[in-house]
Amino acid sequence: MSELHKFIFEGLPVRGMLVRLTDAWQDILARRAANSETGAYPAPVRQLLGEMAAAGVLMQGNIKFNGALVLQIFGDGPVKLGVVEVQPDLSLRATCTQVGEVADDATLSQMVNVHNEGRCAITLDPQDRLPGQQPYQGVVPLFGDRGEKLENISEVLEHYMLQSEQLDTVLVLAADDKVAAGLLIQRLPIEGEGNLAGKADSLMRESVLGQSEDFSRISILTKSLKREELLGLDAETILHRLYWEEPLARFEPLMGEIGPRFACRCNRERVGQMIRSLGTEEVEGIIAEQGQVEVGCDFCGAQYRFDPVDAAGLFTGLPTGLPADVPGGSVH
Numbered sequence: 056m057s058e059l060h061k062f063i064f065e066g067l068p069v070r071g072m073l074v075r076l077t078d079a080w081q082d083i084l085a086r087r088a089a090n091s092e093t094g095a096y097p098a099p100v101r102q103l104l105g106e107m108a109a110a111g112v113l114m115q116g117n118i119k120f121n122g123a124l125v126l127q128i129f130g131d132g133p134v135k136l137g138v139v140e141v142q143p144d145l146s147l148r149a150t151c152t153q154v155g156e157v158a159d160d161a162t163l164s165q166m167v168n169v170h171n172e173g174r175c176a177i178t179l180d181p182q183d184r185l186p187g188q189q190p191y192q193g194v195v196p197l198f199g200d201r202g203e204k205l206e207n208i209s210e211v212l213e214h215y216m217l218q219s220e221q222l223d224t225v226l227v228l229a230a231d232d233k234v235a236a237g238l239l240i241q242r243l244p245i246e247g248e249g250n251l252a253g254k255a256d257s258l259m260r261e262s263v264l265g266q267s268e269d270f271s272r273i274s275i276l277t278k279s280l281k282r283e284e285l286l287g288l289d290a291e292t293i294l295h296r297l298y299w300e301e302p303l304a305r306f307e308p309l310m311g312e313i314g315p316r317f318a319c320r321c322n323r324e325r326v327g328q329m330i331r332s333l334g335t336e337e338v339e340g341i342i343a344e345q346g347q348v349e350v351g352c353d354f355c356g357a358q359y360r361f362d363p364v365d366a367a368g369l370f371t372g373l374p375t376g377l378p379a380d381v382p383g384g385s386v387h
């Protein structure tokens with residue numbers, strides 16, 4: 056079962072989270088594999104999307120925000136788009152759009168950052184967005200401070216957290232065909248830290264330095280976690296192995312109904328709106344050619360079919376799917 060574990064280091068300004076997506080991740084992969092148009096993801100794309108899915112859950116779990124967290128990669132290579140959307144209740148969905156060949160040993164930059172123009176966007180979309188209100192979005196490049204291409208999505212997101220939240224973060228991610236997992240450690244802001252340089256308060260300085268040493272030590276422990284360990288060991292074992300000497304306090308794990316799980320938010324009405332946005336002419340053209348409009352959901356694989364009557368109904372504002380002999384439902 057997929058699970059999210061939150062914990063703090065008692066008395067230290069450090070908190071952490073560990074996520075393991077098993078059934079939720081396998082569900083996402085199985086739906087993609089069942090899609091006859093795309094087929095299954097190649098291994099490197101699977102790893103990228105799995106790491107994004109784990110990171111998305113960690114980031115959503117880390118904020119108090121009533122809305123969707125959407126993590127996107129806009130690639131300039133064969134992988135054009137990677138999307139992970141995590142709701143406040145930790146339900147999630149994910150998909151990747153691949154247009155070219157991806158070699159079995161492709162690196163992150165070979166997939167999404169060939170010309171160093173790939174981007175990663177983090178969007179917070181409020182649940183009850185007011186008309187005209189824009190979702191908050193932060194965008195970071197896929198290169199480091201010296202323009203060097205980053206080869207781990209975890210480094211890209213560590214940069215983002217430092218930039219947007221001013222928080223030191225250590226992120227370890229891994230994914231294969233069974234598990235997508237991640238471990239996040241974050242240093243909490245300390246009151247008065249910003250004034251440290253200006254004030255010659257030696258006591259304060261000492262205590263802040265001490266707490267910063269705690270974070271460094273916990274960071275080193277966290278970074279020592281190997282990919283295989285993150286994928287192969289259960290949460291108890293990982294946390295014990297890494298932090299057995301630390302004052303770890305754990306919260307009740309989030310799993311099952313309240314844990315990370317796959318759920319798609321597509322429905323016929325939204326697909327209808329999308330078709331309507333194409334315009335009458337375009338839709339009539341598709342119907343003339345194919346006899347109906349068929350739209351597949353990239354996230355879950357659901358197929359939505361609009362026959363000529365359904366499609367015409369979209370433009371007359373009538374409910375779709377009504378039989379033609381229902382009064383007011385016929386289209387001439």
Ligand SMILES: [Zn+2]
Pocket residue numbers: 319320321352353354355356357
């Ligand atoms: Zn769907």
